[in-house]
Amino acid sequence: MPPAGGRNALEVEIRGKTFRGADGEAVRAIETIAFEVAPASFATLIGPSGCGKTTTLRIILGLDEDYEGRLRLPDEGHGRIAAVFQEPRLLPWRTVEENVRLALSDDEAERDLDQLFAVLGLAEMRSRYPSELSLGLARRVALARAFAVRPSLLLLDEPFVSLDEQTATRLRKLLMDVWSARPTTALMVTHNLREAVQLSDRIIFLTERPSRVRGVHDIAKPRAERDTRWREATLSAIAKRYSGVL
Numbered sequence: 394m395p396p397a398g399g400r401n402a403l404e405v406e407i408r409g410k411t412f413r414g415a416d417g418e419a420v421r422a423i424e425t426i427a428f429e430v431a432p433a434s435f436a437t438l439i440g441p442s443g444c445g446k447t448t449t450l451r452i453i454l455g456l457d458e459d460y461e462g463r464l465r466l467p468d469e470g471h472g473r474i475a476a477v478f479q480e481p482r483l484l485p486w487r488t489v490e491e492n493v494r495l496a497l498s499d500d501e502a503e504r505d506l507d508q509l510f511a512v513l514g515l516a517e518m519r520s521r522y523p524s525e526l527s528l529g530l531a532r533r534v535a536l537a538r539a540f541a542v543r544p545s546l547l548l549l550d551e552p553f554v555s556l557d558e559q560t561a562t563r564l565r566k567l568l569m570d571v572w573s574a575r576p577t578t579a580l581m582v583t584h585n586l587r588e589a590v591q592l593s594d595r596i597i598f599l600t601e602r603p604s605r606v607r608g609v610h611d612i613a614k615p616r617a618e619r620d621t622r623w624r625e626a627t628l629s630a631i632a633k634r635y636s637g638v639l
């Protein structure tokens with residue numbers, strides 16, 4: 394993994410995030426979440442329900458500025474940030490291709506759209522409408538739209554949830570194919586430790602709310618060499634160190 398701290402590293406330091414509930418009561422969501430993601434590496438945030446994972450992504454995206462702490466974004470914040478949510482959020486009246494092109498500004502004619510659609514297995518789907526797509530296909534289009542802008546940071550919020558295992562496995566592979574073709578600093582939220590172990594260079598474990606970083610697990614093994622035996626041994630080592638994560 395490249396060293397952290399480079400121009401395209403992500404540095405997150407949230408030193409407090411409190412929500413006001415409907416009754417006016419304060420809900421302390423995050424105590425301290427501080428971590429780094431090295432340039433062009435893939436990191437995963439994992440933790441119990443309600444511990445502030447989505448809130449962390451929203452803060453990084455600039456959608457929530459009411460927190461204590463600081464961020465250092467790749468390209469000093471001048472690069473593009475792309476996000477893929479559980480909901481693909483495609484415009485229903487636009488074709489697949491139009492949905493992807495819409496993400497690009499006028500002067501940003503994407504030269505390699507053919508390659509992008511090919512890597513994601515979408516070459517035949519370009520003129521379809523979102524209503525004609527399964528959830529798995531719609532997520533692929535959301536990935537194409539995210540990668541089309543050549544982001545300096547990619548945020549993924551549970552991109553494989555609610556898919557059958559076969560579709561999720563295929564989508565994970567496609568994500569790694571497209572990410573290898575267009576490497577960028579990436580941060581994914583998931584509840585699935587197997588998925589995290591398969592995809593990540595770094596896994597950041599969070600505690601229950603109000604959350605803190607419980608630990609950081611780095612994986613140096615190349616993804617192509619992560620076979621079933623290695624994965625099971627890694628999962629059990631992690632489970633021993635972080636009880637309750639499996």
Ligand SMILES: Nc1ncnc2c1ncn2[C@@H]1O[C@H](COP(=O)(O)OP(=O)(O)OP(=O)(O)O)[C@@H](O)[C@H]1O
Nearest residue numbers: 412413414420422441442443444445446447448449
């Ligand atoms: N707008 C809001 N107003 C009040 N409380 C909120 C708001 N958004 C989030 N929270 C609370 O903050 C905490 C963190 O929420 P968040 O959605 O970030 O958790 P999460 O780790 O992503 O959860 P999950 O794994 O279930 O998706 C939760 O207790 C949630 O109820």
